[in-house]
Amino acid sequence: MGLPALEFSDCYVDSPQFRERLKSHELELEKTNKFIKELIKDGKALIQALKNLSTAKRKFAESLNEFKFQCIGDAETDDEICIAKSLQEFAGVLQNLEDERTRMIENANDVLISPLERFRKEQIGAAKEAKKKYDKETEKYCTVLEKHLSLSAKKKEAHLHEADNQVDIVRQHFYEVSLEYVFKVQEVQERKMFEFVEPLLAFLQGLFTYYHHGYELAKDFNHFKTDLTISIQNTRNRFESTRSEVECLMKKMKENPDEHKSISPNTMEGYLFVQEKRSFVSTWVKYYCIYHREPKRMAMMLFDQKSGAKNGDEESFTLKSCTRRKTDSIEKRFCFDIEAVDRPGVITMQALSEEDRRLWMEAMDGREPVLYLRHRKFVSGTPPVGLYRIVGVNSRVQKLLSLAMDPKTCADVELDSTEWEIKTITSAIKHYLRYQPEMCFSFATAYSLASSFSVFLELDNPEARVAEIHSIVHRLPEKNRQMLELLMKHLAKVASHHQQNLMTVANLGVVFGPTLLRPQEETVAAIMDINACLRVCVCRSPASPSPTSPRSPSWPMFSAPSSPQLASSESSPVSPPLRKARALYACKAEHDSELSFIAGTIFENVHPSREPGWLEGTLDGKTGLIPENYVEFV
The missing domain is CATH 1.10.555.10 (Rho GTPase activation protein)
Structure with a gap:
């Protein structure tokens, strides 16, 4: 049940029923007033939360924009370039979105908070003031009436007539105030239907505008998202294969660390302990040393491995001679002495192991302290491991190799022939790549x-x-x-x-x-x-x-490339059937005649094209080429 209507005629009767109806209106206005106060409070909290969220997202976008990917190696692939700039693309999208949110927040106070506060103060506040005036006039009227009715009938007629006129004036003013109060109460009840709800609608419209802007932004971002999805897929595929190679190298290093030490442009480098005299006390100080064979220059640097800090400047000198220290001549192991051209005295150094000392001495053309010299050959590296592990019959493998290597017969070798088994071919390739x-x-x-x-x-x-x-x-x-x-x-x-x-x-x-x-x-x-x-x-x-996706291969290095645009433009003599197809993989177009898409995309009007291995279909109103083994018909 809604609120009962307040009739102006009831103001003159002022019955208990009228007072009850009026009280129900007053309670509803008080309830509305409290609700609007809470709504304004929650609205301000929401706007502040949106401001905080916007600030946090802008900070997040700034962090994305400031970070720069560094790829391993000198050359970057197209996929790496796409991924490297993705963070800046993300940051741009977020900042654009937050610009629209800021506009919404700035308008929220004008379209929501201010109108609600104005309605509460001007309309409900006016109704409250009218109630105070009404209650005051009610009390005045009742008091005057009671006093008037208590007058004695024996008083003079003129005095009684004057009292009657005074009561009539008070009664008339009371009725006027009552009418005005009833009018105001019903006016506020009607106004709240639009003046209270309209600001909420305007606020929601601002939200819808913000979300629509996000939708349009997402549509514009879709092309880059497709390219990035493909680049990520390609990079993940390459990561798996590269990781296996690196892991294989790591295992080799673990098994034979001495045989796989990296070759440096410097002849020899590593940590050495140098004997120094400080305050008449002999002490051993750890240096990182680099020796260049050609100029015979030794560079020494104090470096703390624990903290990763360099201590002091680099010191260098030209080597004059290097001699191994006999075990009985010094209490330390793995020692050798060197003399410098531009530095006086003998410098005693301690290597990290016997093998390490041998390497340092070989690099510096070191001498033995005895009359004879020991010559030991250090061999690094292992023969490369073959790519295929399928083993073919040796005689067949050798026959294929001899035919392929002979200039007279190599042109006649047909690997597609049934004469050669796959294991024969792979073993021949393995042998050739390993030992040629x-x-x-x-x-x-x-x-x-x-x-x-x-x-x-x-x-x-x-x-x-x-x-x-x-x-x-x-x-x-x-x-x-x-x-x-x-x-x-x-x-x-x-x-x-x-x-x-x-x-x-x-x-x-x-x-x-x-x-x-x-x-x-x-x-x-x-x-x-x-x-x-x-x-x-x-x-x-x-x-x-694309070379990073499961399409049919093409090897253009021995023949001229064909033009897909010409191939697709040639008309087919027979009208092909038109069907729908679903993409199994993501694909990035490399030519204007191709279509870019992600997994799950549905193509219309799919039919064979003049280009072998390709279909022709329509996506979002654009017709182009699609890899045949990328889709399944639906």
Whole structure:
């Protein structure tokens, strides 16, 4: 039941029922007043919370914007560049969103708080003042009436007539005040329907505007999100393969640490303890020493391994001689003496072990304290491990190698022939890559083309990359190029069965990239440089799929690339069936004729294209090429 209506005629009767109805209106106004006070309080708290949230999100965005990714290696892949700038993209989106939130917060006080406070003070406050006046007039009227009715009828007529007039005036004023109060109470009850609710609607409209801005921002961000999703997927795939390589190197280092010490441009470096006399007391001080063989310069630096702090300046001198200390000549082990050209006296040093002392003495052409010399040869490095572990029949492997290596017969070798089993081919490749001094891209050959590779890595246009890799490959010696062509044909066949053997073009690039472009030394840095190798070895034509996704392979280095735009534009003689298809993987377009999409995307009007291995479909009104093995029909 709603509130009962207050009739103006009841003001003259002023019955108990009228008073009850009036009291119900007064209670409702008091309830509304308390509710609005709490709402204003909660609204201010909400606005403050939004301000705090906005401040925190802006601080978060600033932190994202200030951080810069540093990738391992000299060259960055397109995926790494995309990921590196992702934090700045995130920060830009958050800051843009917070700018809109700030506008909403600034308007919230004007559209919500101020109107509610004004309604409470001007309308409900006026009703309260009217009630005070009404109660006061009620009390005055009742008092005057009671006093008037207590007058004696024996008083003079003039006196009684005057008293009657006075009561009539008070009664009339009471009725006027009652009418005004009833009018005000009902007016406030009606006003609250719009003056109370309208500010809330305006505030919600501001929220909707803010959320709509976020929706539009998300639509604009969708393209970058698609690219970033693909780049993250590609980077994760490369991480798994790179991690296995690094882990393998780590295990080698654990098993044979002395045989896998990294080769430094300096002849020898490491920690040595130097005997020094301080205050007539002999003490041993730990230095980090670097010796250069060519100028015969020794540099010494005080360095605390525990704190990681350098103490003092570096000291250097030119070596004159180095002699091993006999065990019975000093109480310390692993010692040797050196003399300097530009420093007086003999410097006694202690190595970390007998092997360490031997290495230092070999580097400095050290002498033995006895008449004869000991010569021990230190060999570092192990033969590279083969890529495939499938073992073929040795006679068949040797036959394939002899045919492939013979200039007269190498052109006739067909790896696709049923004559050669897969284990024979893989064993031949393993043997060739392990033991041939000159591989497809030997160290000397590859790095003689370093300038071309650096140009290649800077190219963003796929067609330009293909042209550059064509140039590099055809500058190879004929023998290397023929062997590389045989290898590429074999890898193309392996990749064509990637759904069974999981050897996608990307995986083959990860496996063969560091082998074909073998580094000078086996280090983590060389392994991490696999990105550059991948971009060379898995280079593809614009019509070919991305090298980091499970598409069909393309090896453009021995043939001219085709144009997908021309291929897709040629009309088919038979109208193909139109179907829907769902994306199984994410894909980033590398050409205007291709479509970018994420896993789960639904394509319309999907039909075969003139380009082998590709379909043509429509997404968001745009028609383009889709990798055939990326989708399933629905």
